[in-house]
Amino acid sequence: MTLRALIFDVDGTLAETEEAHRQAFNDTFAAAGLGWHWTRADYTRLLRITGGKERMRRHRDDIGADGPTDAVIADLHLRKTARYAWIIAHGGLSLRPGVAALMASARAAGLRLAVATTTNRPNVDALAKACWGCPASVLFDVIAAGDEVAAKKPAPDVYELALARLDLPPGDCIAVEDSANGLHAARAAGLRVVATPSDYSAGEDFGTADWFLPDLSPGNLPPILRF
Numbered sequence: 001m002t003l004r005a006l007i008f009d010v011d012g013t014l015a016e017t018e019e020a021h022r023q024a025f026n027d028t029f030a031a032a033g034l035g036w037h038w039t040r041a042d043y044t045r046l047l048r049i050t051g052g053k054e055r056m057r058r059h060r061d062d063i064g065a066d067g068p069t070d071a072v073i074a075d076l077h078l079r080k081t082a083r084y085a086w087i088i089a090h091g092g093l094s095l096r097p098g099v100a101a102l103m104a105s106a107r108a109a110g111l112r113l114a115v116a117t118t119t120n121r122p123n124v125d126a127l128a129k130a131c132w133g134c135p136a137s138v139l140f141d142v143i144a145a146g147d148e149v150a151a152k153k154p155a156p157d158v159y160e161l162a163l164a165r166l167d168l169p170p171g172d173c174i175a176v177e178d179s180a181n182g183l184h185a186a187r188a189a190g191l192r193v194v195a196t197p198s199d200y201s202a203g204e205d206f207g208t209a210d211w212f213l214p215d216l217s218p219g220n221l222p223p224i225l226r227f
Contacts, residue, residue, distance in 0.1 A: 003224060004172040005141075006106050007162050007191070010117040010124055012178035012198030015095050015131060017088070018043065019199075024084035025052070028076055034068065047200055050118040050152040050181055053077045085126035093130045096196070098216030102225065103139070109227035114142035116162040116175065116186075118152045121145045142166050154181040159189035174224070176216070180204040194225070 011017045022043045029036040036059065038046065046055040053073055060067035068076065103113060115124060115136065124143060128136035136143055142165040149157035163170055170190030177183050178198040186193045187208055195209035196216055206212050213220045 002172050003111065003174060005112040005114055005166055005168055005174075006102075007114040007116050007159065007166075007173055007175045007186075008103075008140075009175070009177045009179070009182045010115060010127060011119055012201060013096070013176055013182075013196065014099055015093055015127060016199055017093065017127065018047065020087045020091060020093065021052075021084055024080050024087055025056075027083050027087075028080040031079070032076060034076075044200055047179070048181070050154070051146055052080060052119075054152070081120060081122050084123060088126055088130040091130075093127070095131050096198075096215055098218060098220070101218060102216050102221070105227040106225075111227075112141045112166060112168075113139065114144070114162045114166055114173075115140050116144045116158045118146040118158065118182075120147045153179075154184035154188070156185050156188035159186050159191060163189065174210075177209075180206065183209055194222075 008014060011021065022038055022040070026037050046059060049055050049058050056073045056076065057070065060073070107113060117124060121143065124136045124145060128134060128139055132139060142162055144158045144162035144165060146152045146158060149161055151157045159175065163173065166173070173191055174194060175186035175191040176194045176196065177186055178196055179201045183193050183195055183206055192210045194211045194213060195206040196213045197204065197206065211222050
C-alpha cells in the first residue's frame with residue numbers, strides 16, 4: 001500500500017493534555033458555583049465517554065441529583081474551552097516524544113498531515129499555538145473535529161470526514177491514536193493504526209492496533225514511518 005498521509009488524534013497523542021483539561025473543567029465548575037470536582041479517578045472513568053459536553057452530562061446523570069440542563073452544560077463547555085486555552089498557553093505544555101520529528105520528516109517526505117479528533121477546533125488551535133506558536137492550519141492540511149460530526153469516537157465519523165477532506169482512501173493513510181476509543185474509530189474507518197498510549201489510557205486494550213509503541217521516538221518507529 002502507498003502511504004500518502006498521517007492522521008493524528010490530538011489529546012494524549014500530540015501532547016499529554018488531559019490534566020490541563022481536568023483542571024479547566026474543575027476551574028469552570030468552581031467559577032460557576034456548581035459544586036462538582038473531578039478527581040483523577042473520576043476523569044479516568046469519564047474519558048471512556050468521548051466529548052466534554054457528553055462527559056458533563058454523564059456525570060450529571062451518574063450522581064442522580066438535580067444538575068445543570070443541557071443548555072447550561074453547553075455554556076459551561078464554552079467557558080471550559082476558554083479556560084483550557086489559557087492554561088496551556090501559560091503552563092509550558094510540551095509535545096510527546098517524537099511527535100515533532102515524525103511530523104517534520106513525514107512532511108519532508110511529501111506526506112500530508114491531518115487531524116481527526118473528538119475535541120473541538122478551538123482546542124486544536126490552542127494546542128498548536130502553545131506547542132508550535134502557530135495556528136493548526138499551518139501544521140495540518142486537514143482538520144476534522146468532533147463538533148463537526150454526528151457521532152464521536154469510537155464511531156468512525158471524524159476519520160471518515162478527515163479522509164473525505166484529504167480525498168484519499170483509507171489504505172493510503174495511517175492513524176496515530178492514544179486511546180481505545182480512537183483505535184476503534186480509526187479501524188472502523190478502514191485505517192491502519194499506530195497506538196501510542198498516554199498517561200490516562202495506558203491500561204486500555206490496544207490489541208487490534210497494527211503497531212503498538214510506547215511513544216513516537218525515532219527508535220520506536222516501524223519501518224513504514226522511517227522517512
